[in-house]
Structure formats: C-alpha cells, structure tokens
Amino acid sequence: MIIEKARVISNSEIKLGYYFLRLFSPKMAEVAEPGQFAMLRCSYNNTSDPLLRRPLSFHDASWKKGEISFLYQVKGKGTKELSRLVANGSADVMGPLGTGFRLPKVSPGKRQPIAIIGCGVGVAPLVFLASTAHNRGYEVRTFIGARSESSLLVDPILVAKSSVLSTATEDGSAGYHGNIVSLLRNKESLVAECGPAYVCGPEAAMAAVVSLCTELGIPCQVSLESIMACGVGACLGCTCNTTRSPNYTRVCTEGPVFDGEEVVFCD
Amino acid sequence: MTSPSLKINLAGLELESPILTGSGTFGYGLEYLPIIDADDLGALVVTGTTWEPRPGNPPPRIWETPSGILNAIGLENPGVNVFIQKKLPQIASYDLPIIVNVAGNTLDEYAQVIRELEKAPGIAAYELNISCPNVRQGGMAFGTDGHTAAAVTMAAKSVATRPIIVKLSPNVTDIAAIALAVEEAGADALSLVNTFLGMAIDIDKRRPVLGNQMGGLSGPAIRPIALRMVWQVSQAVTIPVIGMGGIDSWQAALEFIMAGATAIAVGTAFFINPYVAKEIRQGLLSYMEREHFTSIDQLVGIAWQ
Numbered sequence: 198m199i200i201e202k203a204r205v206i207s208n209s210e211i212k213l214g215y216y217f218l219r220l221f222s223p224k225m226a227e228v229a230e231p232g233q234f235a236m237l238r239c240s241y242n243n244t245s246d247p248l249l250r251r252p253l254s255f256h257d258a259s260w261k262k263g264e265i266s267f268l269y270q271v272k273g274k275g276t277k278e279l280s281r282l283v284a285n286g287s288a289d290v291m292g293p294l295g296t297g298f299r300l301p302k303v304s305p306g307k308r309q310p311i312a313i314i315g316c317g318v319g320v321a322p323l324v325f326l327a328s329t330a331h332n333r334g335y336e337v338r339t340f341i342g343a344r345s346e347s348s349l350l351v352d353p354i355l356v357a358k359s360s361v362l363s364t365a366t367e368d369g370s371a372g373y374h375g376n377i378v379s380l381l382r383n384k385e386s387l388v389a390e391c392g393p394a395y396v397c398g399p400e401a402a403m404a405a406v407v408s409l410c411t412e413l414g415i416p417c418q419v420s421l422e423s424i425m426a427c428g429v430g431a432c433l434g435c436t437c438n439t440t441r442s443p444n445y446t447r448v449c450t451e452g453p454v455f456d457g458e459e460v461v462f463c464d
Numbered sequence: 465m466t467s468p469s470l471k472i473n474l475a476g477l478e479l480e481s482p483i484l485t486g487s488g489t490f491g492y493g494l495e496y497l498p499i500i501d502a503d504d505l506g507a508l509v510v511t512g513t514t515w516e517p518r519p520g521n522p523p524p525r526i527w528e529t530p531s532g533i534l535n536a537i538g539l540e541n542p543g544v545n546v547f548i549q550k551k552l553p554q555i556a557s558y559d560l561p562i563i564v565n566v567a568g569n570t571l572d573e574y575a576q577v578i579r580e581l582e583k584a585p586g587i588a589a590y591e592l593n594i595s596c597p598n599v600r601q602g603g604m605a606f607g608t609d610g611h612t613a614a615a616v617t618m619a620a621k622s623v624a625t626r627p628i629i630v631k632l633s634p635n636v637t638d639i640a641a642i643a644l645a646v647e648e649a650g651a652d653a654l655s656l657v658n659t660f661l662g663m664a665i666d667i668d669k670r671r672p673v674l675g676n677q678m679g680g681l682s683g684p685a686i687r688p689i690a691l692r693m694v695w696q697v698s699q700a701v702t703i704p705v706i707g708m709g710g711i712d713s714w715q716a717a718l719e720f721i722m723a724g725a726t727a728i729a730v731g732t733a734f735f736i737n738p739y740v741a742k743e744i745r746q747g748l749l750s751y752m753e754r755e756h757f758t759s760i761d762q763l764v765g766i767a768w769q
C-alpha cells in the first residue's frame with residue numbers, strides 16, 4: 198500500500214455532477230488492479246471536516262503514463278471537497294486497496310466474451326477492467342444503464358474497448374427505453390454467451406442483474422459500495438452480509454468485488 | 465544537550481513512547497504495522513476480546529458526522545482462543561508491548577477471558593472495556609455505575625498477574641466518582657474516554673442511520689469534552705491516566721498530557737492519517753527541545769499549576 202501526495206493532472210466536470218480526476222502516481226499506477234480502490238483525503242489545511250477519506254475505485258491506471266484516474270459523482274460533503282481539487286495541486290491518496298475483479302482462465306486461441314454491466318456511476322470501476330480484459334485478449338461486451346441521459350456515463354475507453362456497447366435509460370432519454378435488466382433481457386443472446394458478467398451500480402440494480410445471471414447460468418462478480426472509515430480492514434466498519442462466512446465480511450478487504458451469488462442483498 | 469526523552473512508566477510498564485493505539489481502531493495492528501514505524505508507538509492496544517466469538521452489529525456500522533464518526537461495530541472479534549492462537553503470534557513479531565482490551569457480558573466472563581490470556585505469553589497488560597456503548601449486555605452498563613465498575617475491576621484483579629487498566633465511559637454524570645471507585649478496587653491505570661453515545665437519522669428513509677440505531681461518537685468533535693474529563697479524573701486519582709478522544713496531532717496530544725495524561729491513545733485519526741503517530745512523536749520531541757524539557761513526565765499535568 199502506498200500513501201502519498203499525488204499531483205493532480207486534471208479534475209474536471211464531465212457531466213453535471215460527475216467529475217473525472219487524474220493523478221500522477223507512477224507507483225500506484227504500476228500495482229493497481231481493476232476493481233481495487235484508493236482512499237482519498239477530502240479535508241486539507243488542518244481541517245477535520247469532512248473527517249474521513251472517501252473510497253473511490255480506480256477508473257483506470259496506466260503504468261506507462263504513471264497515471265491513475267477516478268470517475269466520481271458529487272453526492273455529499275466529501276466528494277464536494279474532492280471536486281475542488283485543481284490541476285497541479287496535490288491529492289492525498291492511499292492505495293491500492295481491496296480485492297478486485299478476477300478474469301477467467303481461457304483456453305489459448307479462444308476470444309472469451311465477458312459482459313460489463315454498469316449503472317450510473319457504477320460504470321467507473323468497470324472501465325479499468327474493460328481495458329485490461331481487452332488488452333489481454335478477451336472480448337468485451339458492455340451494457341450501461343442509467344435513470345436518464347444526464348446520468349448515463351458512456352466512457353470513451355469503454356467505447357474503444359467494447360465489441361458491443363448498448364445503453365439504456367429508464368426514462369428513454371437515450372438508448373434503449375428501460376432499466377438495465379430489461380436491456381439485458383433484450384440482448385439476452387449476447388449476454389448468455391458471456392462469462393463472467395461484471396456488475397456495478399446501485400444495490401437494487403445489482404441484485405436484479407445477479408438473479409438474471411443466475412437464471413442465464415453465467416457467473417458474475419459485483420463491486421460493492423460501502424461507507425468506509427479505514428479502508429484497510431482495521432475498523433470493521435464496512436462489513437456486509439455474504440454467504441462466505443457466518444460472520445460479516447469486510448467490503449474493503451475481502452471485497453469490494455465479490456461473486457454475485459455470495460452477496461446477501463438487502464431488500 | 466541530549467535529546468529529550470519520551471519514555472514513560474505506565475503502571476509498571478516501561479514504555480518507549482507515550483503514544484498508544486486506541487482499542488478497536490487499530491485492529492490487531494496487522495493492517496497498519498507493516499506500513500508505519502512501530503518505534504513511534506509505546507504499546508499496542510488491541511481490539512476488544514470476548515470469551516466467545518462475536519459477529520458484531522448489522523451494517524451500516526459507521527456514519528460520518530461533523531469532525532467525527534459514529535460507530536456501532538459491536539465488539540466483532542473471533543473470541544479469546546482464536547486471538548491467542550492466531551492473532552497474538554503474528555502481533556508478537558513487532559516487538560511492541562501488547563495491551564489486550566477485554567470485554568464481557570458478565571463479571572465472570574471478564575475473569576474467564578483474563579484467566580485464558582494469563583496462560584499466553586507476550587501480553588503486557590489488560591484494558592477492561594466497561595464502556596462499549598454498542599452492546600446490549602455488559603459494556604457500558606458496567607462503566608456507568610461506580611459499584612459495578614469496581615466489581616468488574618476486582619473480578620479482573622483477582623485473576624490477573626498483569627496490570628489492569630480500566631477504560632471509562634464518558635456517558636456518566638460524574639466521571640471522577642467512577643474513576644475513584646475503580647482506583648479503590650485496585651485498578652493500575654485508567655483509559656479515558658471511550659466513545660460518546662450518539663445517533664444520526666436518515667431523513668429520506670426516516671430511520672436511524674446505523675443498523676444498531678445508536679453508536680459511539682469519536683474524532684475531533686469529542687476532544688474538548690474528553691480533555692475536560694482527563695483533567696478532572698487525573699486530578700482526582702493517583703494512578704496514571706491514558707488520555708484519548710479525537711487526538712490527531714502533537715498539539716492535541718500535548719493538551720491531554722498537560723491536562724494530566726501520562727500517555728495518550730490515537731484512534732480515529734489513524735483512519736485518515738496512518739502516519740499520525742510519527743507526526744505526534746516528532747512534534748512532541750521538537751516542542752520539548754524548543755521549550756527545554758528533558759522528559760515528557762515534566763509536562764504531565766503541567767496545566768494544573
């Protein structure tokens with residue numbers, strides 16, 4: 198794990214309320230894996246409010262450029278402060294943390310299709326996965342959902358790395374008119390060939406996608422979001438219910454990526 | 465001039481630094497010790513240990529408040545036997561004195577856990593948790609009444625050969641009275657404070673935020689109240705006090721020491737800044753050099769005069 202003050206390359210609002218933060222951090226870029234996250238400090242100049250760091254999954258990491266990036270939505274005090282970071286300033290970042298996505302073993306010569314399924318800002322951790330998978334020879338099929346066009350994040354890396362890219366909005370303002378599950382049902386033959394599916398989004402959407410994957414008989418991995426205090430496994434604050442253990446499981450350490458079927462989603 | 469000394473004697477323990485870890489915030493040290501310098505710490509206070517394994521409270525367990533955190537972890541731990549067999553040998557490799565925080569539902573459970581820990585090597589002292597606000601039985605219930613606080617202390621003393629530190633709850637009207645009762649019952653030192661009972665409500669869901677409804681408040685938000693309690697207690701008792709409550713800098717640490725704390729513990733601040741112990745240690749040393757103090761002892765309770 199690395200803790201450092203990284204130079205901000207840029208931090209720009211790419212869509213109303215959604216920001217894209219790029220940091221120069223060669224050490225972290227070299228070791229970060231898709232699905233892992235970093236804890237970013239939100240209070241500077243000796244203030245203690247907001248107190249905690251915020252966990253953000255890596256949107257991408259390039260060891261060649263020595264760059265890590267994050268795509269985040271301004272939701273509260275912490276992300277509001279993050280949105281104020283300016284180019285050439287510094288960001289206090291700790292990572293990489295957690296257990297990320299696992300790609301399947303493939304037989305040589307076979308171009309295994311995987312499904313990338315993201316809703317809203319849940320697209321963020323899937324971008325790094327899609328580019329890594331594409332570079333390692335997997336075929337990436339991407340399905341993105343959102344409430345409306347204003348929260349639909351069609352990342353340029355996803356566009357570049359995906360052989361299939363379908364979008365849906367619940368209000369029909371862009372792409373297929375419907376939620377993520379109805380989009381996946383509509384494209385069922387494309388989804389059913391994939392293995393695994395990688396899912397990130399609001400909990401209700403993830404739960405619905407996990408049941409669909411079970412129905413289609415394809416394995417899936419989900420990236421969970423949780424409020425975190427330490428991010429390293431010490432405080433036991435971010436636990437979730439899984440079938441992995443009779444006890445609670447730490448999202449920050451055993452996760453944030455879990456097998457879909459082992460997560461016990463709340464209603 | 466030789467460099468000033470941060471060495472302290474805490475209830476017979478010779479510690480290299482007055483900076484300890486707050487139980488529950490540092491796990492078993494296994495997450496942080498690989499990345500920080502163990503020499504900055506005087507001792508490791510490990511997470512609350514009970515007789516049986518405890519699953520802890522349902523999530524959500526933490527919530528950020530202005531300059532603070534509410535937590536309702538609920539003493540999640542693998543139980544004393546797993547602690548001794550699996551965790552203790554791993555922590556021992558860091559060569560730091562280990563203080564084990566002990567919790568229980570009954571007087572007997574405290575004694576039972578300590579009896580088991582007595583068989584294990586490499587433990588420096590016990591810290592009795594009579595102040596956890598997040599468990600139904602035991603915990604804070606033992607720490608909010610002088611008689612029961614004294615009874616737990618006596619039960620622990622009767623089976624322990626190692627020093628007993630009692631961690632007090634701030635959720636009382638007169639903390640000095642509890643401190644005196646515990647001192648009289650034989651406590652070797654006091655830790656204060658544990659977290660303040662608090663809560664938050666999600667106005668969209670119209671429900672308490674935490675799975676346990678209420679939780680313990682920590683962080684800089686509680687610092688002035690914790691400091692006042694250390695000030696009151698350390699003047700009322702003769703045993704040493706470990707001060708804690710929102711310490712996140714050498715200046716804050718010094719306030720607690722000047723208020724009468726022999727040692728201080730850092731908790732919540734580790735989450736934000738894992739290097740905080742080093743910054744505090746260096747800050748204390750620079751201050752002492754600048755102000756011509758040779759030993760940290762000279763600063764303990766200096767604000768009383």
